Amino acid sequence: MSERVHNVLFVCTANSSRSIMAEGILNALGSGRFQAYSAGIHPRADVNPFALERLRKWYILDTGYRSKSWNEFSAPGAPAMDLIITLCDEAAAELPPAWPGSPASVHWTIEDPVVVGGSDEVRRHAFLTTALALRRRIELLLAVPIEGLDRLSLQQRLGEFDKA
DSSP: OOOOOEEEEEEESSSSSHHHHHHHHHHHHSTTSEEEEEEESSOOSSOOHHHHHHHHHTTOOOOSOOOOBGGGGTSTTOOOOSEEEEOSHHHHHSOOOOOTTOOEEEEOOOOOGGGOOSOHHHHHHHHHHHHHHHHHHHHHHHTSOGGGOOHHHHHHHHHGGGGO
């Protein structure tokens, strides 16, 4: 049985932590069924080091990430997305670029660990909490037989994971 690879774009405000971790987690757990990407509506210059540290602690590749604009994924030559997942309310509220192929889209509200202040220990805990929330939803995504769902059914099913 040959399944095609499904392209997923995770979008948040800065593409420095949440969407980066989601990209890494899905690529690690997706078993070749998914190719994850990430982008931001207002990308920062650098990826947050706590996000990369969290991936490394889970034995997920922590190199090759960069903050990038979601406009890169609507440009000619960009990979066609099957699914767009926004991870923050700001990204969900923005008018997105015209995505080629009209991919399914869903919103998962994930708290931004970057806004947590305090000691490095407190900040690391915030990144762990965020990564666990992402991982839980991604594991649910992996259990969905997306080949058998139309666009609207997929959006509805994955939207239910926002409460997970």
